[in-house]
Amino acid sequence: MEVKLLSARFDIKDAHLLEVAKAHGAYETLDKLFTMTPVQVMEEVKNSGLRGRGGAGFPTGVKWSFLPKNLDKPVYLAVNSDESEPATFKDRYILVKDPHMMIEGIIICCYAIGCHDAYIYIRGEYTSQVKILQKAVDEAYAAGYLGAAVGGKDFRLDVTVHRGAGAYICGEETALLESIEGKKGQPRSKPPFPAVVGLYDCPTIINNVQSIASLPFILANGADAYRVYGTEKSPGTHLFGISGHVEKPGMYELPLGQPLLEVIDKVAGGVWKGRKLKGIIPGGSSTPVLTPEEAKTVTLDYESMAAHKTMFGSGGIVVLDETVDIVKLVENLISFYHHESCGQCTPCREGLGWMLKIVKKLLAGDGGREDIDLLVELCDNIEMKTVCVLSAACTMPVRSYLNKFRHEFEAYAAEKASAKPDLREE
Amino acid sequence: MAEMVKLFVNGQEVAVEQGKNLIDALKVVGIEIPHFCYHPALGADGNCRMCLVGIEDGRPPLVPACKTPAMEGMKVLLDAEHIKKIQHDVLELELINHPIDCPVCDQAGECTLQDYYMTYSLDDSRRGVEPVKKGKRMDLGCGVVHDQERCVLCARCVRFTRQITRTGELGIVNRSDEARVAIFPGKPLDNRYALNIVDICPVGAMTSSDFRFRQRVWFLKKDEGICHGCSKGCNIYIDHHREKYKDDMIYRFRARTNLQVNGYFICDEGRLSYHRENENRQSQTRVDGGVVGFEEGIKAFRSRLDTARKPLMLLSADCTLEQMWAVKRIANLYGAGLSGYSDASVLPGDGDDYLIQDDKAANRKGLELLGIDSSKESFMAALQDADLLVNFNNDLFFSNINDELRPLLDSKECIAVCSHARKLFEKAAIIIPTASYSEYGGTIVNGDGVLQLFRKAVTKNDDPHDILEITRLLGGAIVDAARAWPGIRQSVAVLSAVQPEQIPAEGLKLQSSEEPHVGS
Structure with missing residues (x-):
């Protein structure tokens, strides 16, 4: 089931070093790259069907084509390495195991979009990862892959590694740009979209690490070779981080379109300790949960996930066994998004804290059924009323737990709470 | 268009x-x-x-x-129902951590949150959990007192210090429902416009230490006025109230929008200058040190003027065009000299590139338009010659540049028509109390040549007489502000077509290319 496109050099010792990576094919696409026109590169990527690997799955080549033509402003690329979604740990493998694959991807992308200044925005918590990444960038500069003349050609490209200060919201495209600009990481209202008004008010493309790292394979082997893997609408491979209650948690590269339960059983060794499956979070904590029944028909691609009213997300699969207390899981989930809400928009700022307090009240045995209804209503009241989708990243999964595991919440709803007299009526 | x-x-x-x-x-x-x-x-x-x-x-x-x-x-x-629901929901969320302490909140009565709740919500509270605790009564500096719990994090105050004053003292710290407006430790607000924050705060999060707890806003009568703190002529609201058994007092000035003059804001000095309208007022009429009735004072005033050999009249650059015109006429009537010398009210370097002007007089342009000589030389020469100085509310000692004039001024008999008890007027033979600008109406021209009309806002129990009225009592023909205008129109070309009642709300920009032509 596993394939090795992106992870081809992951098992090679010291592949993060330029010398080793180069011996195993790094930067070999550059010769081909500079024989092509930027438009040809963009077309190749479009044809490959590569979709943004940050979670939203927007076609990468199409995103690039949103850049305005004939602008007198510079174009920027920001590589989103703020991997902060709970249960997601794919990009860090690229940063640590094969950073040169990403740098090669950056060169390809920048050549295609006409960018000469790229930023790698890496989350603040990646302390050891940033050292490896910075060393790789430094090596690439020293070897002439970055700098005034990339690969000896008349193409300048400077890459700056920018560390975040540790905020989930900075993975949101525009908050990321604010953060690079030295401001508090708070999302901007859209429109305008970053492709038109982005970093320093200039056209900017923001791509996920894995999207960028997929480019060398596509360029070297062609769009059709990439499309051999995956499905028609979700081509290629993806790095899946499988965690939770499985026998063999870990990071696995798989073609898209594989049956979810088969992957869990065959790749991750199945639910651990012979326990029963309670649910599966398919793509990071913000994706709605799947029940075992639903999971039977799901395949790992964007379309199947959408058909099951959840999302492909970041490929961070979490398996929940029968012992999981869903209400406590939801408390954990909300407290994360509450903590990470930037505090800009009223619904998210005030609402997530309120929801958290209601769940805590339920857990303490002080809540009633009306509190469960209130939680459901608050999900609706908050979701999509804000500048960015952080609130929805919380309310969508919470709603799924409330709908699919309501009995567990009801078990916590104490009878006495429901029986409390309504003082207002008296 | x-x-x-x-x-x-x-x-x-x-x-x-x-x-x-x-x-x-x-x-x-x-x-x-x-x-x-x-x-x-x-x-x-x-x-x-x-x-x-x-x-x-x-x-x-x-x-x-x-x-x-x-x-x-x-x-x-x-x-649409879904839009109304969003309004309900956002208000519910704004209120979920709000202290709802309207009975003790200064903003009550002019609070956007309160008004919107009444208009768009009226829902019962569903708060079954403890609200977030934040800072109360925080002194942010410049007289701004902050209540973090009442704050809706709209960031107007933060944007004000970044975009308007460009001082950036405020920011929002923390995230989520712990987010709050704050200053940097030990670095309070430090700009001359900080109290606008109180005006633009839609809720009771930003209050003024000057106004806090002094009056419920629904008691205040909110009249339009023009600040006389400097030659900018910023538009203000004069919020005043007569408490039972007490006098009509001003409780605050607030900025009034006029895009041609001051935009949306006023400076703090101007805002707090309402204190001067309430305090240290000259209320008694005095003749040779003794307190007399007003009529008796006017009688004495007339007889001194009649007997004076060479009277000199001195106008304040704060007077309205109508007052200036009336005094000019009365000076003619009595054969008196007339000066508008008021350099003391110019504080070089005090102004900025925004609203605050060096010139602290409200209508110096008016003196120019009416051709009233304001030079120091001619005032000094006239004063040397004069045997009586009639001072219409001109504080020659507003700044210290005229200190050396004191012996000369002391040697001259003086009649002071004054709104405030000032050192300059102490030695005057006759003191006639007069109204200050919140107590009369008229027109003034600001430093940029914008003609503005303002009306009487405050009526005191013992309402002081306007300078205009005093000139009438001295035998002048200008019985009210309107009566001054035929003469003004005839004398000043640039004002020849002005109908004061028709001056637009944002003022009338006078065409400076036309030289003032002053008739006799």
Whole structure:
């Protein structure tokens, strides 16, 4: 089931070093790259069907084509390495195991979009990862892959590694740009979209690490070779981080379109300790949960996930066994998004804290059924009323737990709470 | 004139200015879109989410009105159930951690949150959990007192210090429902416009230490006025109130929008200058040190003027055009000299490039227009010759530049028509109390040549007489402000077509190219 496109050099010792990576094919696409026109590169990527690997799955080549033509402003690329979604740990493998694959991807992308200044925005918590990444960038500069003349050609490209200060919201495209600009990481209202008004008010493309790292394979082997893997609408491979209650948690590269339960059983060794499956979070904590029944028909691609009213997300699969207390899981989930809400928009700022307090009240045995209804209503009241989708990243999964595991919440709803007299009526 | 477009609000067609954001565009045609964070001076931020409106057939269907420009054919939904629900929901969320302490909050009565709750919500509270605790009674400096729990995080105050004063003392620290407005440790507000923050705060989070707990706002009578603190002529609201058994007192000035003069704001000194209208007022009429009735004072005034060999009249550059004209006429009548010398009210270097001017007089341009000599030389020469100085409220010692004049002034007999008890007037033979600018009306011309009309706002129990009225009692023909205008129109070319009652609300910019022509 596993394939090795992106992870081809992951098992090679010291592949993060330029010398080793180069011996195993790094930067070999550059010769081909500079024989092509930027438009040809963009077309190749479009044809490959590569979709943004940050979670939203927007076609990468199409995103690039949103850049305005004939602008007198510079174009920027920001590589989103703020991997902060709970249960997601794919990009860090690229940063640590094969950073040169990403740098090669950056060169390809920048050549295609006409960018000469790229930023790698890496989350603040990646302390050891940033050292490896910075060393790789430094090596690439020293070897002439970055700098005034990339690969000896008349193409300048400077890459700056920018560390975040540790905020989930900075993975949101525009908050990321604010953060690079030295401001508090708070999302901007859209429109305008970053492709038109982005970093320093200039056209900017923001791509996920894995999207960028997929480019060398596509360029070297062609769009059709990439499309051999995956499905028609979700081509290629993806790095899946499988965690939770499985026998063999870990990071696995798989073609898209594989049956979810088969992957869990065959790749991750199945639910651990012979326990029963309670649910599966398919793509990071913000994706709605799947029940075992639903999971039977799901395949790992964007379309199947959408058909099951959840999302492909970041490929961070979490398996929940029968012992999981869903209400406590939801408390954990909300407290994360509450903590990470930037505090800009009223619904998210005030609402997530309120929801958290209601769940805590339920857990303490002080809540009633009306509190469960209130939680459901608050999900609706908050979701999509804000500048960015952080609130929805919380309310969508919470709603799924409330709908699919309501009995567990009801078990916590104490009878006495429901029986409390309504003082207002008296 | 901007291009107009037709769009639909709840299916009803309206014509509005193209490209203007929906809040401002629809306000013009009387449609209110509720909002907290948007302010025309500070632009759209889009954080409060109160102004979300539906756009039928639009992508996206839900947009913040503050960030949405009016476009031809747009179908705006305001009264749809889902939009009303958003307004309910946002208000509920704004209130979930709010202390709801309206009975002790200064903002009550003029609070956007309170008003919106009454208009758009009236829901029962569903708060079954403890609210977040934040800082109370925080001294942010410059007389601004902050209550973090009442704050709706609209960031108007933060944007004010960044965009308007460019001092950036305020920021929002922390995230989520722990977010709060704060100063940097040990670095309080430090600018001369800080109290505007109190005005622009839509709720009771920013209060003024000067005004806190002094008056419930619904008791205040809010009259329009013009600040006389400097030659900018900023538009203000004079908020005053006569408490039972007490006198009519001013409790605060607030900025009044005039895009031609001061925009949306005023300076703190001007704002707090209302104290001067209340305090240290000259209320007694005195003749040779003794307190007399007003009529007796005027009688003495007339007889001294009649017997004076060479009287000199001195005008304040704060007087209105009408007062100046009336005094000019009375000076003619009595054969007196006339000066507008008032250099003391100019503080070189005190002004800035925003609103504050060096010149602290409200109508110096008026003196120029009426051709009243204001030079020091001619005033000194006239004073040497004069045997009586009639001073119409000109504080020659406003700054210390005239200190050396004191012996000469002391040697002359002086009649002071004054609104305030000042050192200069102490030795005057006759003291006639007069009204200050909140107690009379008239026209003034600011330093930029904008002619503005203001009206009497405050009526004291023992209402002091306007300078105009005093000139009438001295035998002058100008019985009221309107009666001054035929003469002013005839004498001053640039004012020849002015009808004071028709001066537009934002003032009338006088054409400076025309030289003032002054008749006798």
